[in-house]
Amino acid sequence: MTDIDVRQKVLAANAAAAATLRESFGRSGTLVVNLISSPGSGKTTLLEKTVAALKDTLRLGGLEGDIATERDAERLRKTGIPARQILTGGACHLDARQVDRALAEEGPRLQDLDILFIENVGNLICPTGYDLGEDFKVVLLSVTEGEDKPFKYPAIFSKAAVTVVTKTDLLPYVTFDLAAVKEQVATLAPEGRLVEVSATTGAGMDAWISLLTDALAKKRAAVYAAEGVS
Amino acid sequence: MHEMGLAVEIHRLAREAVAGRGPGRIEIVRVAVGELSAVEPDLLEFAWEAAVAGTEDAASKLEVDYRPARQTCRVCGEIADRAPGSWLRLCPRCGDALAVSGGDDLDVLQVVFEEDESENRTAEGAAR
Numbered sequence: 001m002t003d004i005d006v007r008q009k010v011l012a013a014n015a016a017a018a019a020t021l022r023e024s025f026g027r028s029g030t031l032v033v034n035l036i037s038s039p040g041s042g043k044t045t046l047l048e049k050t051v052a053a054l055k056d057t058l059r060l061g062g063l064e065g066d067i068a069t070e071r072d073a074e075r076l077r078k079t080g081i082p083a084r085q086i087l088t089g090g091a092c093h094l095d096a097r098q099v100d101r102a103l104a105e106e107g108p109r110l111q112d113l114d115i116l117f118i119e120n121v122g123n124l125i126c127p128t129g130y131d132l133g134e135d136f137k138v139v140l141l142s143v144t145e146g147e148d149k150p151f152k153y154p155a156i157f158s159k160a161a162v163t164v165v166t167k168t169d170l171l172p173y174v175t176f177d178l179a180a181v182k183e184q185v186a187t188l189a190p191e192g193r194l195v196e197v198s199a200t201t202g203a204g205m206d207a208w209i210s211l212l213t214d215a216l217a218k219k220r221a222a223v224y225a226a227e228g229v230s
Numbered sequence: 231m232h233e234m235g236l237a238v239e240i241h242r243l244a245r246e247a248v249a250g251r252g253p254g255r256i257e258i259v260r261v262a263v264g265e266l267s268a269v270e271p272d273l274l275e276f277a278w279e280a281a282v283a284g285t286e287d288a289a290s291k292l293e294v295d296y297r298p299a300r301q302t303c304r305v306c307g308e309i310a311d312r313a314p315g316s317w318l319r320l321c322p323r324c325g326d327a328l329a330v331s332g333g334d335d336l337d338v339l340q341v342v343f344e345e346d347e348s349e350n351r352t353a354e355g356a357a358r
Contacts, residue, residue: 190329
């Protein structure tokens with residue numbers, strides 16, 4: 001009987017694929033945002049409104065992860081940006097190799113962008129551990145879901161750089177303790193940002209949009225700095 | 231339910247670690263699973279049975295070393311008596327804000343491998 005020390009990350013293969021993607025996004029100066037939430041918290045609707053606000057000034061694209069149907073990619077294409085559906089066929093998350101394959105097959109339309117939105121499969125658990133080469137993860141929580149979500153799903157709320165509370169126009173009609181959510185998120189992600197939006201009324205969209213454009217500006221500055229050195 | 235895919239990947243990594251050691255069976259694979267890794271240890275152990283079924287390692291065991299995340303207070307230090315899965319917003323002693331750290335482990339730590347002795351003897355016999 002032999003004991004063999006391994007000490008290897010289980011997701012090392014995914015991490016390696018994600019590192020390659022991150023390098024390539026770094027070269028093109030593309031900001032990549034990985035959106036994660038339960039099904040129905042408004043990821044696609046938020047993206048539709050985000051695209052409407054930004055598409056005249058920025059080159060945008062989307063990858064849509066779902067178990068079945070082309071619906072979400074079609075919804076994004078209707079807004080006038082290139083989008084590709086990744087069908088996982090039952091798998092509960094996207095992995096870096098699927099993203100790499102989708103981008104390779106789609107070609108320059110989805111590679112030469114200012115911002116690439118990756119909408120993960122609707123699930124608060126499984127997508128957490130899979131790095132897709134993104135700049136940051138965004139977790140969405142709609143006010144109809146209840147305020148105990150961050151502590152119930154601490155992994156994703158601790159790893160997401162941004163928490164977006166969605167459907168705030170419904171706050172008068174539901175019992176949702178926004179202060180409790182803020183406290184939980186502050187505990188799990190002390191460095192994280194929290195924005196409150198209603199994609200329907202447009203309330204809070206400005207804060208979300210400037211968060212994205214600020215992050216893009218920072219990324220471009222980093223790319224230019226790197227080019228200046230080399 | 232991504233534990234099945236992880237179990238298959240853990241088995242692949244374990245087999246990679248014993249490659250070149252000749253024929254034999256994996257007896258135990260030890261893994262670290264953190265509280266914030268989004269992996270459920272019971273489900274992973276259950277998935278392991280399915281992942282190794284029909285392979286030479288069908289009788290192997292997956293041993294999970296569960297690693298809780300830490301909650302610490304700037305003033306009072308680590309909150310030692312927190313039950314796994316229960317989170318505190320504020321320090322129970324001084325009421326200050328708490329921080330969460332660690333617990334994101336998902337690693338293969340060690341493989342216990344049983345070399346196939348009869349095969350070794352045959353190999354030695356053939357060499358003689």
